Amino acid sequence: MAGRSRDMVVEPVAGTRGAAGAGPASGAPAGSAAEVLGGYLHGRAAEFLRALRAHAREAGGSGGGPGPDGAERDGTAPAVDGLRAAARRLGGTLFTYRPLLDPAWADSLRTELSWLAGTLGREHAYAARLERLLGALHRLAGPAPSAETFGGPAGDGSAGPVVRAGSRAGAVAREKSALPVGAARAGALLDRQLTLARTRAHSAALQALGSARFHAVADAVALLASEAPFRADEARVGLPAPAVLEPLAEQARRHLADAVAALPLSRAGAPYNADGLARSLATEARQDAAWDQVRVLLRLCRYAQEVLEARVGPDARTRSAGEALERHRQASAAAAAAASAAATPRIAPATAYALGVLHADQRHEVEAARFTFGHHWSPGL
Amino acid sequence: MAGRSRDMVVEPVAGTRGAAGAGPASGAPAGSAAEVLGGYLHGRAAEFLRALRAHAREAGGSGGGPGPDGAERDGTAPAVDGLRAAARRLGGTLFTYRPLLDPAWADSLRTELSWLAGTLGREHAYAARLERLLGALHRLAGPAPSAETFGGPAGDGSAGPVVRAGSRAGAVAREKSALPVGAARAGALLDRQLTLARTRAHSAALQALGSARFHAVADAVALLASEAPFRADEARVGLPAPAVLEPLAEQARRHLADAVAALPLSRAGAPYNADGLARSLATEARQDAAWDQVRVLLRLCRYAQEVLEARVGPDARTRSAGEALERHRQASAAAAAAASAAATPRIAPATAYALGVLHADQRHEVEAARFTFGHHWSPGL
Numbered sequence: 001m002a003g004r005s006r007d008m009v010v011e012p013v014a015g016t017r018g019a020a021g022a023g024p025a026s027g028a029p030a031g032s033a034a035e036v037l038g039g040y041l042h043g044r045a046a047e048f049l050r051a052l053r054a055h056a057r058e059a060g061g062s063g064g065g066p067g068p069d070g071a072e073r074d075g076t077a078p079a080v081d082g083l084r085a086a087a088r089r090l091g092g093t094l095f096t097y098r099p100l101l102d103p104a105w106a107d108s109l110r111t112e113l114s115w116l117a118g119t120l121g122r123e124h125a126y127a128a129r130l131e132r133l134l135g136a137l138h139r140l141a142g143p144a145p146s147a148e149t150f151g152g153p154a155g156d157g158s159a160g161p162v163v164r165a166g167s168r169a170g171a172v173a174r175e176k177s178a179l180p181v182g183a184a185r186a187g188a189l190l191d192r193q194l195t196l197a198r199t200r201a202h203s204a205a206l207q208a209l210g211s212a213r214f215h216a217v218a219d220a221v222a223l224l225a226s227e228a229p230f231r232a233d234e235a236r237v238g239l240p241a242p243a244v245l246e247p248l249a250e251q252a253r254r255h256l257a258d259a260v261a262a263l264p265l266s267r268a269g270a271p272y273n274a275d276g277l278a279r280s281l282a283t284e285a286r287q288d289a290a291w292d293q294v295r296v297l298l299r300l301c302r303y304a305q306e307v308l309e310a311r312v313g314p315d316a317r318t319r320s321a322g323e324a325l326e327r328h329r330q331a332s333a334a335a336a337a338a339a340s341a342a343a344t345p346r347i348a349p350a351t352a353y354a355l356g357v358l359h360a361d362q363r364h365e366v367e368a369a370r371f372t373f374g375h376h377w378s379p380g381l
Numbered sequence: 382m383a384g385r386s387r388d389m390v391v392e393p394v395a396g397t398r399g400a401a402g403a404g405p406a407s408g409a410p411a412g413s414a415a416e417v418l419g420g421y422l423h424g425r426a427a428e429f430l431r432a433l434r435a436h437a438r439e440a441g442g443s444g445g446g447p448g449p450d451g452a453e454r455d456g457t458a459p460a461v462d463g464l465r466a467a468a469r470r471l472g473g474t475l476f477t478y479r480p481l482l483d484p485a486w487a488d489s490l491r492t493e494l495s496w497l498a499g500t501l502g503r504e505h506a507y508a509a510r511l512e513r514l515l516g517a518l519h520r521l522a523g524p525a526p527s528a529e530t531f532g533g534p535a536g537d538g539s540a541g542p543v544v545r546a547g548s549r550a551g552a553v554a555r556e557k558s559a560l561p562v563g564a565a566r567a568g569a570l571l572d573r574q575l576t577l578a579r580t581r582a583h584s585a586a587l588q589a590l591g592s593a594r595f596h597a598v599a600d601a602v603a604l605l606a607s608e609a610p611f612r613a614d615e616a617r618v619g620l621p622a623p624a625v626l627e628p629l630a631e632q633a634r635r636h637l638a639d640a641v642a643a644l645p646l647s648r649a650g651a652p653y654n655a656d657g658l659a660r661s662l663a664t665e666a667r668q669d670a671a672w673d674q675v676r677v678l679l680r681l682c683r684y685a686q687e688v689l690e691a692r693v694g695p696d697a698r699t700r701s702a703g704e705a706l707e708r709h710r711q712a713s714a715a716a717a718a719a720a721s722a723a724a725t726p727r728i729a730p731a732t733a734y735a736l737g738v739l740h741a742d743q744r745h746e747v748e749a750a751r752f753t754f755g756h757h758w759s760p761g762l
Contacts, residue, residue, distance in 0.1 A: 140741075271652035272749035342734045352730035353723045356737020360521075364745050368653035 029308055033244035034237040037097055038228040040307040044089045045225035051082030052218060055209065080120050080205065087117040090221065092303035096252050097245065100237050102229040109224075112217045119208045125333070126198035132334045133190050136361050137354070141183035182350030186358060189341050189351060242308070249304040256297040263290060265378060268370035284363065288332040291370065295325035317376055324373035331365035338362060410689055414625035415618040418478055419609040421688040425470045426606035432463030433599060436590065461501050461586065468498040471602065473684035477633050478626065481618050483610040490605075493598045500589045506714070507579035513715045514571050517742050518735070522564035563731030567739060570722050570732060623689070630685040637678040644671060646759060649751035665744070669713040672751065676706035698757055705754035712746035719743060 029036045058077050091113035094106040208214055223229075230237045236244045267273055298321065302314050314322065335358075341347075342355040410417045439458050472494035475487040589595055604610075611618045617625045648654055679702065683695050695703065716739075722728075723736040 271752060272745070342730070347730050349723070349728050349730050349733035353733040353737040353740075356734040356739075357741040358737075359734075360738040360741030360745070364653070364741070371652060 028242040029245075031241055032238050033100060033241045034228075034230055036241035037093070037100060037237075037245060037307060038230075041090065041093060041224050041228045042226075044086050044093070045221045048083060048086035048090065048221045049218070049225060051079050051086060055079035055083065059206075059209075081124070084117050084120040084124075087113045087120070088299070089303050089306070090224070091117065092300045093307060096300060096304040097248050097307070099248065100230055100234055100244070102231055105220075105229050109217070109220050112213070112220070116208065116214065116217055120205050122201035123198055123205055126194050126201055128330060129334050129337055130191060130194040130198070132330055133194070133337060133358060133362075134187055136334070136358055136365075137183050137187050137190075140357055140361060141180050141354070180350070180354070182348070182352075182354035183357075185348060185351040186338075186341070186354035189344060189347065189355075190337065193341055193344075194337065245308055249301070249308055252297070252301045252304045256294065256301050259290070259294045259297050260377060263294065263370075263374075265374045268367075269374040269378070271371055273367070284332070284335065284366075288328070288366065291325065291328050291373075292332070294373075295322070295329055298322050298325060320376040321373050324369045324376060328366055328369035328373065331362045331369060335359050335362035335366065409623040410626075412622055413619050414481060414622045415609075415611055417622035418474070418481060418618075418626060418688060419611075422471065422474060422605050422609045423607075425467050425474070426602045429464060429467035429471065429602045430599070430606060432460050432467060436460035436464065440587075440590075462505070465498050465501040465505075468494045468501070469680070470684050470687070471605070472498065473681045474688060477681060477685040478629050478688070480629065481611055481615055481625065483612055486601075486610050490598070490601050493594070493601070497589065497595065497598055501586050503582035504579055504586055507575050507582055509711060510715050510718055511572060511575040511579070513711055514575070514718060514739060514743075515568055517715070517739055517746075518564050518568045518571075521738055521742060522561050522735070561731075561735070563729070563733075563735035564738075566729060566732040567719075567722070567735035570725060570728065570736075571718065574722055574725075575718065626689055630682070630689055633678070633682045633685045637675065637682050640671070640675045640678050641758060644675065644751075644755075646755045649748075650755040650759070652752055654748070665713070665716065665747075669709070669747065672706065672709050672754075673713070676703070676710055679703050679706060701757040702754050705750045705757060709747055709750035709754065712743045712750060716740050716743035716747065 031039075055077065058079050091110045094101060094110045094113070098106050298318065302318065302322065305312075305314065313319070338355045338359040342352050342359070347355075412420075436458065439460050472491045475482060475491045475494070479487050679699065683699065683703065686693075686695065694700070719736045719740040723733050723740070728736075
């Protein structure tokens with residue numbers, strides 16, 4: 001088990017699992033359910049603790065704030081990403097294999113892990129959203145907003161922490177023609193609002209990592225790294241892993257299949273059906289929720305499968321479908337950000353116009369993501 | 382020839398040719414090039430004159446203005462549609478088969494016919510554009526703008542000749558929830574601007590039909606109905622039609638093929654490639670022109686083919702491709718109308734926002750039309 005655990009620990013999470021997917025399946029796991037599930041939890045817990053130590057070092061160095069490097073651009077330090085990834089996997093595993101674990105312990109830890117993952121993920125999400133929206137403005141309006149235009153008298157309070165985006169866009173602006181003022185103002189407004197939200201999320205994440213609540217989570221995970229608390233009266237944990245774990249993974253797959261069956265896949269499978277735009281802009285959130293639920297269930301299935309096939313990432317179909325759903329979530333959130341920016345008082349009509357173009361463009365991305373998902377999920381359609 | 386001509390005359394143009402396309406090909410036309418080409422020109426000229434008489438009756442009756450019926454909804458009386466269709470076919474035929482005809486006469490008549498077709502087509506185009514834009518707003522924002530909302534204090538002068546659109550939309554609005562104010566104001570603004578443009582186009586068309594310039598065209602067409610002036614020194618007109626006409630039709634097809642080859646078809650063949658939105662909004666017109674040129678060339682080929690196969694409409698592929706290009710033209714123009722409406726001074730930000738959404742939505746329609754065209758034209762892609 002120790003060796004197996006080390007494999008798990010050494011194996012990079014999330015980011016590069018896709019590449020690992022190319023490798024051959026290791027087949028059914030050896031050992032009892034307790035050994036296999038315990039080994040997986042052990043591995044993720046070790047990752048969690050290593051990321052925590054790395055964060056402590058980073059925090060000691062740069063103060064934990066955004067640095068000047070790539071980590072700054074996507075808004076999160078790698079250590080925080082590691083914490084988040086391990087927390088998500090631990091929580092997902094506790095959910096899928098709950099029948100084998102001490103229920104009270106599993107439920108409370110899962111609640112805390114999802115609080116943590118959510119808190120740590122927000123800064124990254126805001127940074128990615130801003131990047132996506134500025135990129136879309138760039139695509140829609142030619143060159144990205146330049147620092148000058150950003151800082152300029154946009155008439156809608158576009159002054160603010162826009163230096164970063166400005167410097168990023170400046171280079172592009174120089175080599176291309178001038179941007180329609182509306183798009184420049186919209187970019188400035190979005191940069192101001194999302195940078196503010198990101199900064200708040202960053203402080204909230206740091207605060208969380210220093211909180212007693214977090215330390216309690218860390219203690220629980222540390223315990224997990226040594227010994228996973230199985231259900232006392234559960235004899236199954238001593239049986240061979242496949243017989244015990246596979247049915248629970250299968251149940252997760254059934255939940256996913258049911259959720260997918262509820263989606264208007266045949267419609268999404270027809271390109272340019274305007275489904276992403278068809279409903280009232282006010283009801284977008286409702287129609288997106290069903291798709292986002294599928295994204296979550298698909299991720300749970302992936303984690304459940306990791307327990308059974310330690311060294312194997314998701315197959316190409318699952319990975320592509322998951323990526324499409326991730327794009328769906330991001331485009332949906334970006335469209336909402338454009339819409340809420342348009343509700344800012346006293347913005348210029350040109351700004352509102354550009355935000356409207358941006359909103360529709362991101363809804364189009366939502367529609368495209370649904371098409372891509374359906375394409376990968378059921379090529380027959 | 383008389384019998385053949387009558388066939389041509391009796392056969393409805395444009396609208397229902399599609400249905401005729403289902404019929405079997407009549408194969409190569411009998412008779413000399415002069416007889417076949419002359420017969421076709423004769424037929425179109427007779428249609429032109431009949432439509433002219435019908436228009437005179439209508440004008441005598443309803444005063445030629447928009448009536449309460451279907452003709453009102455698409456903005457043109459059937460007689461005017463008939464005049465336009467016959468003028469387009471005559472002009473196209475004079476262009477394709479010019480080498481067989483008196484060049485000076487053919488060129489001058491063609492110029493006049495395209496002036497006439499353009500003038501007569503404008504009212505219909507504005508009416509269709511308004512219908513498309515209000516329909517898109519309805520789709521995007523739920524119920525269509527209601528007359529009340531239209532008439533209401535929109536803050537951007539949305540009062541105006543909106544009764545028709547109001548009454549059309551009222552029914553929908555009653556059975557659905559309230560429309561976001563921005564979309565209602567945008568609908569009111571577009572209705573005001575496009576109804577004004579349509580009214581002007583209507584007057585311009587009536588004026589044209591009463592002008593000396595038009596009477597000169599009518600005289601030339603009347604001459605054509607009796608005798609088509611062939612090129613004096615052109616011996617080919619006496620030869621069998623296929624040998625003479627087919628090469629000229631083939632030349633038209635080559636021009637079309639060359640124009641299509643210049644399109645980014647492989648790109649348009651990939652759904653959601655955002656090509657319709659990828660370029661700066663300012664350069665949309667330029668990228669659309671190449672596609673519109675193909676639309677015109679495809680129509681010329683259709684007319685050239687009508688001369689050779691009188692009773693047969695375009696094949697399904699040509700018809701679908703042509704419909705896609707027509708949708709491309711309409712969506713492109715509708716997007717431009719939304720953009721220019723957004724440039725109206727003193728509009729509310731909410732109005733500008735809705736117009737931005739509308740602009741992007743119509744650009745997506747442009748992209749979708751390109752995809753559809755590529756799909757029909759070269760299914761391999």
